[in-house]
Amino acid sequence: MEIACFIEAADRHCQQQGVKLTALRRQVLELVLSYPGVVKAYQVLADLQKQRGIAAPPTVYRALDFLVAAGLLHKVDALNGYIVCHHVGCSHEGLILVCGDCGRVEELDATPVLDVLRQQAGAAGFAISQQNLMLTGRCKECAV
Amino acid sequence: MEIACFIEAADRHCQQQGVKLTALRRQVLELVLSYPGVVKAYQVLADLQKQRGIAAPPTVYRALDFLVAAGLLHKVDALNGYIVCHHVGCSHEGLILVCGDCGRVEELDATPVLDVLRQQAGAAGFAISQQNLMLTGRCKECAV
DNA sequence: AACGAGCTTGTTATAAAGTAACATTTGAGA
DNA sequence: TCTCAAATGTTACTTTATAACAAGCTCGTT
Numbered sequence: 394m395e396i397a398c399f400i401e402a403a404d405r406h407c408q409q410q411g412v413k414l415t416a417l418r419r420q421v422l423e424l425v426l427s428y429p430g431v432v433k434a435y436q437v438l439a440d441l442q443k444q445r446g447i448a449a450p451p452t453v454y455r456a457l458d459f460l461v462a463a464g465l466l467h468k469v470d471a472l473n474g475y476i477v478c479h480h481v482g483c484s485h486e487g488l489i490l491v492c493g494d495c496g497r498v499e500e501l502d503a504t505p506v507l508d509v510l511r512q513q514a515g516a517a518g519f520a521i522s523q524q525n526l527m528l529t530g531r532c533k534e535c536a537v
Numbered sequence: 538m539e540i541a542c543f544i545e546a547a548d549r550h551c552q553q554q555g556v557k558l559t560a561l562r563r564q565v566l567e568l569v570l571s572y573p574g575v576v577k578a579y580q581v582l583a584d585l586q587k588q589r590g591i592a593a594p595p596t597v598y599r600a601l602d603f604l605v606a607a608g609l610l611h612k613v614d615a616l617n618g619y620i621v622c623h624h625v626g627c628s629h630e631g632l633i634l635v636c637g638d639c640g641r642v643e644e645l646d647a648t649p650v651l652d653v654l655r656q657q658a659g660a661a662g663f664a665i666s667q668q669n670l671m672l673t674g675r676c677k678e679c680a681v
Numbered sequence: 682a683a684c685g686a687g688c689t690t691g692t693t694a695t696a697a698a699g700t701a702a703c704a705t706t707t708g709a710g711a
Numbered sequence: 712t713c714t715c716a717a718a719t720g721t722t723a724c725t726t727t728a729t730a731a732c733a734a735g736c737t738c739g740t741t
Contacts, residue, residue, distance in 0.1 A: 411562075412588075413717085413718085415718070415719090417718080417719070418718095427666055433697090433698085434698070434699080435697070435698070447720090447721090449720070449721060449722080450698080450699070450700080451699090451700075451701090451719085451720080451721085452719070452720070452721095454698090454700075455718080455719080456719095460620055468612035470615045471614045471714095473697085473698065474700095482639070483681045488654070490658055490661070490663045490665065492663070493666070499658075499662070500664055501654075501657050501658065501661060503654070503657070503711065505653075506606055506650055506657075507652055509649075509650055510632070510645075510647070510650055513645050513647070514643075514645065516633055516641045516676065517634070517645060518643070518676055518677040519634045519643055519674050519675070519676055519677070520674050520675045520676075520680060521634065521672055521673075521674040522672075522673055522674045522675065524638070525673070526673075527672075528654075528665055528666075528670055528671075528672075529665075529666050529669065529670075530658065530663050530664050530665040530666045531663070531664045531666065532662055533559075533662040533663070536664060546731095551688085557688085557689085559689070560701080561690070561691090562689095577726090577727085578727070578728080579726070579727070591691095592691090593691070593692060593693080594693095594728070594729080595690085595728090595729075596690070596691070596726085598727095598728065598729075599689085599690080600690095615728085617698095617727065626690085653729090
Protein backbone atom coordinates (compact mmCIF):
# COMPACT_ATOMS: atom_id res chain seq x y z
CA MET A 394 0.00 0.00 0.00
CA GLU A 395 1.40 3.29 -1.09
CA ILE A 396 -0.18 5.29 1.66
CA ALA A 397 1.57 3.46 4.46
CA CYS A 398 4.85 3.92 2.65
CA PHE A 399 4.30 7.62 2.23
CA ILE A 400 3.34 8.02 5.85
CA GLU A 401 6.54 6.33 6.87
CA ALA A 402 8.56 8.70 4.73
CA ALA A 403 6.62 11.60 6.17
CA ASP A 404 7.41 10.39 9.65
CA ARG A 405 11.11 10.27 8.96
CA HIS A 406 10.93 13.66 7.27
CA CYS A 407 9.32 15.20 10.34
CA GLN A 408 11.80 13.66 12.70
CA GLN A 409 14.63 15.10 10.66
CA GLN A 410 13.04 18.51 10.89
CA GLY A 411 12.46 18.16 14.60
CA VAL A 412 8.70 18.48 14.34
CA LYS A 413 6.05 16.05 15.39
CA LEU A 414 3.71 14.15 13.11
CA THR A 415 1.03 13.61 15.72
CA ALA A 416 -1.86 11.21 15.44
CA LEU A 417 -4.20 13.93 14.29
CA ARG A 418 -1.79 15.27 11.71
CA ARG A 419 -1.13 11.79 10.44
CA GLN A 420 -4.83 11.15 10.18
CA VAL A 421 -5.35 14.31 8.17
CA LEU A 422 -2.42 13.43 5.94
CA GLU A 423 -3.91 10.02 5.31
CA LEU A 424 -7.22 11.59 4.40
CA VAL A 425 -5.59 13.89 1.89
CA LEU A 426 -3.60 10.97 0.52
CA SER A 427 -6.78 9.02 -0.02
CA TYR A 428 -7.81 11.43 -2.75
CA PRO A 429 -6.31 11.27 -6.22
CA GLY A 430 -6.08 15.02 -6.67
CA VAL A 431 -6.94 18.25 -4.92
CA VAL A 432 -8.95 18.08 -1.70
CA LYS A 433 -10.69 20.90 0.07
CA ALA A 434 -10.37 21.61 3.76
CA TYR A 435 -14.04 21.10 4.42
CA GLN A 436 -13.97 17.80 2.62
CA VAL A 437 -11.21 16.64 4.93
CA LEU A 438 -13.20 18.03 7.81
CA ALA A 439 -16.23 15.99 6.80
CA ASP A 440 -14.11 12.85 6.54
CA LEU A 441 -12.57 13.54 9.89
CA GLN A 442 -16.00 13.94 11.42
CA LYS A 443 -17.01 10.57 10.03
CA GLN A 444 -13.98 8.98 11.60
CA ARG A 445 -14.01 10.61 15.00
CA GLY A 446 -17.52 11.88 15.47
CA ILE A 447 -16.76 15.52 15.86
CA ALA A 448 -14.25 18.02 14.65
CA ALA A 449 -14.26 21.75 14.05
CA PRO A 450 -12.69 23.78 11.27
CA PRO A 451 -9.65 24.96 13.24
CA THR A 452 -8.69 21.36 13.90
CA VAL A 453 -8.38 20.65 10.21
CA TYR A 454 -6.87 23.96 9.25
CA ARG A 455 -4.18 23.67 11.87
CA ALA A 456 -3.24 20.21 10.73
CA LEU A 457 -3.22 21.27 7.09
CA ASP A 458 -1.11 24.32 7.87
CA PHE A 459 1.35 22.17 9.69
CA LEU A 460 1.59 19.70 6.86
CA VAL A 461 2.13 22.46 4.33
CA ALA A 462 4.80 24.06 6.49
CA ALA A 463 6.49 20.69 6.82
CA GLY A 464 6.54 20.36 3.05
CA LEU A 465 4.28 17.32 3.00
CA LEU A 466 1.38 19.05 1.31
CA HIS A 467 1.00 21.89 -1.12
CA LYS A 468 -1.77 24.42 -0.95
CA VAL A 469 -3.47 25.02 -4.26
CA ASP A 470 -4.69 28.57 -3.96
CA ALA A 471 -6.41 28.58 -7.30
CA LEU A 472 -8.78 25.89 -6.08
CA ASN A 473 -8.80 26.49 -2.34
CA GLY A 474 -7.45 23.02 -1.88
CA TYR A 475 -4.53 20.85 -0.93
CA ILE A 476 -2.48 18.16 -2.60
CA VAL A 477 0.19 15.77 -1.46
CA CYS A 478 3.77 16.66 -2.29
CA HIS A 479 5.21 13.78 -4.25
CA HIS A 480 8.79 14.89 -3.88
CA VAL A 481 9.27 15.02 -0.17
CA GLY A 482 12.81 13.75 -0.03
CA CYS A 483 13.89 15.03 -3.43
CA SER A 484 16.59 17.58 -3.93
CA HIS A 485 15.38 19.05 -7.18
CA GLU A 486 12.80 21.78 -7.28
CA GLY A 487 9.30 21.05 -8.34
CA LEU A 488 6.94 23.21 -10.27
CA ILE A 489 3.37 22.13 -9.91
CA LEU A 490 0.86 22.25 -12.68
CA VAL A 491 -2.77 22.28 -11.69
CA CYS A 492 -5.66 21.70 -14.02
CA GLY A 493 -8.09 24.49 -13.34
CA ASP A 494 -10.95 22.24 -14.41
CA CYS A 495 -10.55 18.90 -12.72
CA GLY A 496 -7.86 19.58 -10.16
CA ARG A 497 -5.47 17.03 -11.58
CA VAL A 498 -1.91 17.78 -10.65
CA GLU A 499 1.48 17.18 -12.21
CA GLU A 500 4.82 18.03 -10.67
CA LEU A 501 7.60 18.99 -13.08
CA ASP A 502 11.28 19.06 -12.32
CA ALA A 503 11.91 22.68 -13.13
CA THR A 504 15.31 23.25 -11.60
CA PRO A 505 16.93 24.68 -14.73
CA VAL A 506 14.02 26.92 -15.61
CA LEU A 507 13.74 28.14 -12.06
CA ASP A 508 17.40 29.08 -12.03
CA VAL A 509 16.75 31.43 -14.91
CA LEU A 510 13.59 32.77 -13.36
CA ARG A 511 15.30 33.40 -10.05
CA GLN A 512 17.85 35.53 -11.80
CA GLN A 513 15.24 37.53 -13.64
CA ALA A 514 13.18 37.93 -10.51
CA GLY A 515 16.22 38.94 -8.51
CA ALA A 516 16.90 41.74 -10.96
CA ALA A 517 13.36 42.94 -10.36
CA GLY A 518 13.81 42.84 -6.59
CA PHE A 519 11.99 39.61 -5.97
CA ALA A 520 12.92 36.32 -4.38
CA ILE A 521 10.83 33.50 -5.77
CA SER A 522 9.83 31.16 -3.00
CA GLN A 523 11.27 27.68 -2.58
CA GLN A 524 7.96 26.04 -2.04
CA ASN A 525 4.56 25.75 -3.54
CA LEU A 526 5.45 27.04 -6.98
CA MET A 527 2.41 26.47 -9.04
CA LEU A 528 0.99 27.33 -12.43
CA THR A 529 -2.47 26.65 -13.69
CA GLY A 530 -3.53 25.21 -16.98
CA ARG A 531 -5.56 22.50 -18.51
CA CYS A 532 -4.82 18.80 -18.54
CA LYS A 533 -5.16 16.61 -21.60
CA GLU A 534 -8.54 15.26 -20.53
CA CYS A 535 -10.02 18.68 -19.88
CA ALA A 536 -8.57 20.33 -22.97
CA VAL A 537 -11.19 21.89 -25.17
CA MET B 538 -3.23 61.15 -15.37
CA GLU B 539 -2.30 57.55 -15.88
CA ILE B 540 -5.67 56.16 -15.00
CA ALA B 541 -7.50 57.96 -17.78
CA CYS B 542 -4.93 56.71 -20.23
CA PHE B 543 -5.28 53.14 -19.07
CA ILE B 544 -9.04 53.32 -19.25
CA GLU B 545 -8.81 54.52 -22.81
CA ALA B 546 -6.55 51.60 -23.70
CA ALA B 547 -8.94 49.26 -21.95
CA ASP B 548 -11.80 50.70 -23.93
CA ARG B 549 -10.04 50.07 -27.21
CA HIS B 550 -9.05 46.61 -26.05
CA CYS B 551 -12.66 45.72 -25.30
CA GLN B 552 -13.93 47.05 -28.58
CA GLN B 553 -11.40 44.91 -30.41
CA GLN B 554 -12.60 41.88 -28.52
CA GLY B 555 -16.22 42.71 -29.19
CA VAL B 556 -17.12 43.04 -25.53
CA LYS B 557 -18.52 46.02 -23.70
CA LEU B 558 -16.76 48.04 -21.05
CA THR B 559 -19.94 49.33 -19.45
CA ALA B 560 -20.12 52.19 -16.97
CA LEU B 561 -20.14 49.83 -14.02
CA ARG B 562 -17.21 47.81 -15.28
CA ARG B 563 -15.27 50.95 -15.99
CA GLN B 564 -16.00 52.22 -12.51
CA VAL B 565 -14.75 48.99 -10.96
CA LEU B 566 -11.66 49.07 -13.12
CA GLU B 567 -10.96 52.62 -11.98
CA LEU B 568 -11.31 51.58 -8.37
CA VAL B 569 -8.84 48.76 -8.80
CA LEU B 570 -6.49 51.09 -10.63
CA SER B 571 -6.60 53.50 -7.74
CA TYR B 572 -4.71 51.05 -5.58
CA PRO B 573 -0.97 50.52 -5.91
CA GLY B 574 -1.11 46.76 -5.47
CA VAL B 575 -3.52 43.97 -4.78
CA VAL B 576 -7.13 44.85 -3.95
CA LYS B 577 -9.76 42.62 -2.50
CA ALA B 578 -13.26 42.28 -3.86
CA TYR B 579 -14.89 43.51 -0.69
CA GLN B 580 -12.62 46.52 -0.63
CA VAL B 581 -13.80 47.41 -4.10
CA LEU B 582 -17.32 46.74 -2.95
CA ALA B 583 -16.93 49.19 -0.08
CA ASP B 584 -15.55 51.83 -2.42
CA LEU B 585 -18.37 51.26 -4.82
CA GLN B 586 -20.87 51.66 -2.04
CA LYS B 587 -19.30 54.97 -1.13
CA GLN B 588 -19.64 56.16 -4.69
CA ARG B 589 -23.10 54.95 -5.51
CA GLY B 590 -24.80 54.40 -2.19
CA ILE B 591 -25.53 50.75 -2.52
CA ALA B 592 -24.06 47.73 -4.17
CA ALA B 593 -24.13 44.01 -3.45
CA PRO B 594 -21.36 41.42 -3.76
CA PRO B 595 -22.52 39.94 -7.06
CA THR B 596 -22.27 43.34 -8.68
CA VAL B 597 -18.60 43.58 -7.88
CA TYR B 598 -17.76 39.95 -8.54
CA ARG B 599 -19.41 40.04 -11.92
CA ALA B 600 -17.52 43.12 -12.93
CA LEU B 601 -14.24 41.69 -11.67
CA ASP B 602 -14.84 38.40 -13.46
CA PHE B 603 -15.51 40.27 -16.64
CA LEU B 604 -12.36 42.34 -16.32
CA VAL B 605 -10.27 39.25 -15.65
CA ALA B 606 -11.79 37.45 -18.63
CA ALA B 607 -11.06 40.49 -20.77
CA GLY B 608 -7.43 40.39 -19.67
CA LEU B 609 -7.55 43.76 -17.95
CA LEU B 610 -7.09 42.40 -14.45
CA HIS B 611 -5.36 39.42 -12.96
CA LYS B 612 -6.74 37.45 -10.07
CA VAL B 613 -4.21 36.79 -7.35
CA ASP B 614 -5.44 33.56 -5.84
CA ALA B 615 -2.80 33.48 -3.17
CA LEU B 616 -4.21 36.66 -1.69
CA ASN B 617 -7.83 36.51 -2.78
CA GLY B 618 -7.30 39.72 -4.62
CA TYR B 619 -7.01 41.45 -7.96
CA ILE B 620 -4.40 43.52 -9.73
CA VAL B 621 -4.31 45.51 -12.91
CA CYS B 622 -2.62 43.92 -15.89
CA HIS B 623 0.10 46.26 -17.02
CA HIS B 624 0.63 44.58 -20.34
CA VAL B 625 -2.74 44.79 -21.97
CA GLY B 626 -1.68 45.43 -25.51
CA CYS B 627 1.65 43.63 -25.30
CA SER B 628 2.52 40.62 -27.36
CA HIS B 629 4.98 39.04 -24.97
CA GLU B 630 3.87 36.81 -22.16
CA GLY B 631 3.96 37.99 -18.62
CA LEU B 632 4.74 36.04 -15.52
CA ILE B 633 3.53 37.74 -12.40
CA LEU B 634 5.43 37.71 -9.15
CA VAL B 635 3.42 38.39 -6.03
CA CYS B 636 4.89 39.17 -2.67
CA GLY B 637 3.07 36.93 -0.23
CA ASP B 638 3.64 39.48 2.51
CA CYS B 639 2.71 42.89 1.20
CA GLY B 640 0.95 42.07 -2.04
CA ARG B 641 3.41 44.00 -4.18
CA VAL B 642 3.43 42.79 -7.73
CA GLU B 643 5.99 42.62 -10.51
CA GLU B 644 5.36 41.43 -14.04
CA LEU B 645 8.27 39.73 -15.80
CA ASP B 646 8.60 39.13 -19.50
CA ALA B 647 8.97 35.39 -19.39
CA THR B 648 8.41 34.45 -23.00
CA PRO B 649 11.60 32.40 -23.39
CA VAL B 650 11.21 30.58 -20.10
CA LEU B 651 7.58 29.86 -20.77
CA ASP B 652 8.45 28.36 -24.13
CA VAL B 653 10.59 25.82 -22.34
CA LEU B 654 8.01 25.21 -19.67
CA ARG B 655 5.26 24.72 -22.23
CA GLN B 656 7.29 22.00 -23.85
CA GLN B 657 7.95 20.24 -20.57
CA ALA B 658 4.34 20.58 -19.55
CA GLY B 659 3.15 19.34 -22.92
CA ALA B 660 5.20 16.19 -22.46
CA ALA B 661 3.39 15.67 -19.18
CA GLY B 662 -0.01 16.15 -20.77
CA PHE B 663 -0.59 19.70 -19.65
CA ALA B 664 -1.27 22.96 -21.40
CA ILE B 665 -0.08 25.88 -19.34
CA SER B 666 -2.60 28.66 -19.54
CA GLN B 667 -1.98 31.89 -21.45
CA GLN B 668 -3.21 34.09 -18.69
CA ASN B 669 -2.74 34.73 -15.06
CA LEU B 670 0.57 32.94 -14.66
CA MET B 671 1.73 33.76 -11.22
CA LEU B 672 4.39 32.74 -8.73
CA THR B 673 4.67 33.83 -5.17
CA GLY B 674 7.72 35.03 -3.33
CA ARG B 675 9.00 37.84 -1.27
CA CYS B 676 9.88 41.33 -2.41
CA LYS B 677 13.02 43.16 -1.40
CA GLU B 678 11.27 45.16 1.30
CA CYS B 679 9.67 42.14 2.88
CA ALA B 680 12.73 39.91 2.66
CA VAL B 681 13.79 38.51 5.98
C1' DA C 682 -42.90 53.32 -32.50
C1' DA C 683 -43.46 48.56 -30.80
C1' DC C 684 -41.53 44.23 -29.97
C1' DG C 685 -38.56 40.75 -28.37
C1' DA C 686 -33.94 38.42 -27.67
C1' DG C 687 -30.03 38.63 -25.14
C1' DC C 688 -26.98 40.74 -22.23
C1' DT C 689 -26.34 43.47 -17.98
C1' DT C 690 -27.46 44.79 -13.48
C1' DG C 691 -30.23 44.64 -9.05
C1' DT C 692 -31.69 42.02 -5.05
C1' DT C 693 -32.15 38.56 -1.61
C1' DA C 694 -30.49 34.96 0.55
C1' DT C 695 -27.14 31.62 1.57
C1' DA C 696 -23.07 28.75 0.96
C1' DA C 697 -18.15 28.08 1.45
C1' DA C 698 -13.71 29.20 3.38
C1' DG C 699 -10.97 30.72 7.06
C1' DT C 700 -9.66 32.67 11.72
C1' DA C 701 -9.67 34.81 16.58
C1' DA C 702 -9.71 33.88 21.20
C1' DC C 703 -9.79 31.25 24.99
C1' DA C 704 -10.22 26.55 27.45
C1' DT C 705 -8.33 22.11 28.00
C1' DT C 706 -5.30 18.38 27.39
C1' DT C 707 -0.95 16.14 26.62
C1' DG C 708 3.80 15.04 26.88
C1' DA C 709 8.76 15.78 27.65
C1' DG C 710 12.03 17.50 30.78
C1' DA C 711 13.38 19.74 35.46
C1' DT D 712 5.66 15.05 40.64
C1' DC D 713 5.48 19.54 38.74
C1' DT D 714 5.72 22.71 35.14
C1' DC D 715 6.01 24.73 30.75
C1' DA D 716 5.19 24.57 26.02
C1' DA D 717 3.01 22.58 22.33
C1' DA D 718 -1.15 20.55 20.60
C1' DT D 719 -5.95 20.10 20.46
C1' DG D 720 -10.86 21.29 21.62
C1' DT D 721 -14.56 24.65 21.47
C1' DT D 722 -17.32 28.64 20.46
C1' DA D 723 -18.24 32.16 17.81
C1' DC D 724 -17.41 34.93 14.14
C1' DT D 725 -15.37 37.13 9.81
C1' DT D 726 -14.36 37.01 5.14
C1' DT D 727 -15.08 35.39 0.57
C1' DA D 728 -18.09 33.88 -2.99
C1' DT D 729 -22.24 32.26 -5.47
C1' DA D 730 -27.16 30.71 -6.59
C1' DA D 731 -31.40 32.12 -8.21
C1' DC D 732 -34.57 35.07 -9.80
C1' DA D 733 -36.29 39.95 -10.97
C1' DA D 734 -35.79 44.07 -13.41
C1' DG D 735 -33.71 47.03 -16.81
C1' DC D 736 -31.33 48.23 -20.94
C1' DT D 737 -29.85 47.93 -25.94
C1' DC D 738 -30.24 47.10 -30.37
C1' DG D 739 -31.92 45.08 -34.51
C1' DT D 740 -36.36 43.88 -36.80
C1' DT D 741 -40.88 44.63 -38.10
